[in-house]
Amino acid sequence: MKLLVFAVAAAWGLALLASAAIVEHTFHIENKIVKRMCHEQVIVVANGQFPGPTIHVTEGDNVIIHVLNNSPYNITLHWHGIYQRFTSWADGVEYITQCGIRNGHKFTYKFKVIGQEGTLFWHAHSFGLRATLHGAFIIHPRNGRYPFPKPYHQVPIILGDWYDTNFLDALEDALVVGGVAVSNAYTINGFPGDLFNCSQNQTFKMKVKHGKTYLLRIINAALNNNLFFKIANHKFTVVATDASYTKPYVTDIIILAAGQTLDVLFKADQPTGSYYMAASPYGVGMPPDLFDGTMTRGIVVYDGHNTRASRPIMPLLPPFFDTPTSFKLFSNLTSLIGAPHWVPVPPNVDERMFITVGIGLDMCPANVNCMGPLNQKFSANMNNESFVLPKGKGKSILEAFYYNVSGVYTTDFPDNPPTVFDYTYGNLTFNVSLIHSPKSTKVKKLKFNSTVEIVFQNTGVLKAQSHPMHIHGHSFHVLAQGFGNYNAVRDKKKFNLVNPQVRNTVAVPAGGWAVIRFQANNPGVWFVHCHVDDHQVWGLATAFVVENGPTPETSLPPPPADLPKC
C-alpha cells in the first residue's frame, strides 16, 4: 500500500489511470525536540515532522490513516473541511465525535474524499495540540484537469506559529487565569524567517523559473490569527477558497482567516531577482499584548539570480486593524459557476437561525489574578451560551446521540439571542448586564437534508473582533457580509444567490455580520465554532446534530470497532 501512496504522490499522470484508490498512511505521534529562534522546545509531531506530512489524494479516493499515539497527551486528528459523508465517526473532534486516543493506543481513521477538490488540511482537535500537529491535505482532480491552465508546479504554503515556551503548559496556565498564550512568531512551512534571531537559516525559500506559473496551496494553520499574505511586486490569481473553485480574482494581497485555505496562481513574471513573501496578523487580538504582532517571511528566488548580489525586495503589508482591506478581500470572491462540484444555492430555507458570536467575561476564582478586563476571565459565547465540552461524561456527543444516552448534552441551543441589543456597540465600555453568559453543552438538532440559513452577528460587548466561524462536515454558501447590526429587510437585498463563494470557514467581519446557507445532508454530530483557538476554548462553539435520513443509505452506520473509549 505504501508503494501506491508514493506512486500517487510522485506522478499525477499515473493516478489518472486508477479509479478510486486507497491512500494509506501511518502517523506516529510523539514528542520531539525542535529548535527555532535559538530555543529548543519539546513539541508533539507526526512522523517527526513540523509541519506534519502532506496527504495527497485524488477525488474519489478512500483514505486510511493509522494514528499511533506515543505522545503523553490524548490526541484526535481532524480532517478540516472534508465532508465525511456518513463517516461522522472519523471527524476527529475530542468529546464531540470520539474520545481522545490515549498514550500507547491507536485508532484508524477511514473515510472517502468525494465531491470536493483543492487544498484543505488536517490538524489535531484536542486541547491545543493543533499548534504543532497539522499538515496539508491536497485533493487532486480525478480527471487531472483544473478549471484554469495547468500550473508548472504546486507548492503548499502552511502558515503557522511558534512558541518559545512549552505551549501546552503555557496554555494550561493561561486557562486558569482566563487569558491567552501568545506565540513568539508566525511561521511559513515551519520557519519563522529572517526577521528573527538565529533564523537566517530557518527561512522558507521557494525557487522559481522565470515565466512559469505556480499553484500556491496556502493554509492558515495559525492558532489565533487571521493573516495577510503578500509577495513583493507580484500578483496572485485566487482560484479556490476552502477547496471550492472561485471565479479567478486578481489581487496583489490575500488574507486567510484562521482555518481558511486559498489556492492561488502565482506567475514568476518579474525581473530575475529575489522577493520576500510575508504574512502579518489581522484583527483578532484584544489589547496589543494579548496577540502576536510579528511578521514572518520567506524568500522567492528566481533561477539564475545571484543571492549575494542584492537583498530581497520587501512587500508592504497593511496594519493590524485594516478592516477595509480585509473586508474587500473576504467579500469580493465569488464561486465559479459550472466548475467541478459546484452546487447552486438551495432556494428554499427550512431552518433560520440568528446567532450572536462574541467575547465576554467570567468571574475570576478567588485569589487568582485574572488576565481579562475588570480582573475577570475571558469567556466567549454563541447566542449567550458559552459551550463546554462534555469532559468526564464517558462518551462523546456522537456516541451519546447514537446510543440514546442522556446527560451528555441537551438540544436546546437557541435559534435566536435571548436579548436584543445594539450588538456591535461596545468598544471597551462594558455593560455588565451583557458580559456574562452561562456555561452549557447545548446543541441544535437539524432534520436530514434540511436547508439552513444562519446570520452570524458579531458582538462588540467587549470589543469588535473578527470571528472565523467553521462548520464541520459541510461547506456553505456565503450569501452576504456587512457591518453594524444585521437588518433583515435592508440586508436581504445584498444576498448573492447566483455565485456566492463557498467556504467551510467564514470570517464574520469585526463589528458586523455574515449570512450563510447550506443543506444539512450528512447525519452525525458536527462541531460549529470559531477557529480562533482561544475563542473556541473560551466557549465560542456549539454543534449541529443532523438526524438520519429515511433509508439505511441516508443513515449513520455504527461506530468503528476501534473507536477510543473514555
Ligand SMILES: *[C@@H]1O[C@H](CO)[C@@H](O)[C@H](O)[C@H]1NC(C)=O
Ligand atoms: C535578538 O538578540 C538580541 C541580542 O541577544 C536581542 O537584544 C534582541 O532583542 C533579539 N531580537 C529578537 C527579535 O528576539
Ligand SMILES: *[C@@H]1O[C@H](CO)[C@@H](O)[C@H](O)[C@H]1NC(C)=O
Ligand atoms: C547558517 O548556515 C551557515 C552555513 O551553513 C553557517 O555558517 C551559519 O553559522 C549558520 N547561521 C546560523 C545562525 O545558524
Ligand SMILES: *[C@@H]1O[C@H](CO)[C@@H](O)[C@H](O)[C@H]1NC(C)=O
Ligand atoms: C469588490 O470590492 C469593491 C471595493 O470594496 C466593491 O466596490 C465591489 O463591489 C466588490 N465586488 C464584489 C464582486 O464583491
Ligand SMILES: *[C@@H]1O[C@H](CO)[C@@H](O)[C@H](O)[C@H]1NC(C)=O
Ligand atoms: C434510539 O432511539 C430511537 C428513537 O427512539 C430508536 O429508533 C433507535 O433504535 C435507538 N437507538 C439505539 C441504539 O438504541
Ligand SMILES: *[C@@H]1O[C@H](CO)[C@@H](O)[C@H](O)[C@H]1NC(C)=O
Ligand atoms: C445595557 O444593556 C441593556 C440591554 O440591552 C440595556 O437595557 C441597558 O440600557 C444597557 N445599559 C447601559 C448602561 O448601556
Ligand SMILES: *[C@@H]1O[C@H](CO)[C@@H](O)[C@H](O)[C@H]1NC(C)=O
Ligand atoms: C474604540 O476606542 C478606541 C480608543 O478609544 C478608538 O481609537 C477606536 O476608534 C474606537 N473604535 C470604535 C469602533 O468606536
Ligand SMILES: *[C@@H]1O[C@H](CO)[C@@H](O)[C@H](O)[C@H]1NC(C)=O
Ligand atoms: C445571558 O444570560 C445571562 C444569564 O441568564 C443573563 O443574565 C444575561 O443578561 C444574558 N446576556 C445576554 C446578552 O443576553
Ligand SMILES: *[C@@H]1O[C@H](CO)[C@@H](O)[C@H](O)[C@H]1NC(C)=O
Ligand atoms: C436532498 O434534497 C435535494 C434537494 O434539495 C434533493 O435533490 C435530494 O434528493 C435530497 N436527498 C435525499 C437523500 O433526500
Ligand SMILES: *[C@@H]1O[C@H](CO)[C@@H](O)[C@H](O)[C@H]1NC(C)=O
Ligand atoms: C486521557 O483520557 C482519559 C480517558 O478519558 C483520562 O482518564 C485521562 O486523564 C486523559 N489524559 C490526559 C493526559 O488528559
Ligand SMILES: [Cu+2]
Ligand atoms: Cu473568534
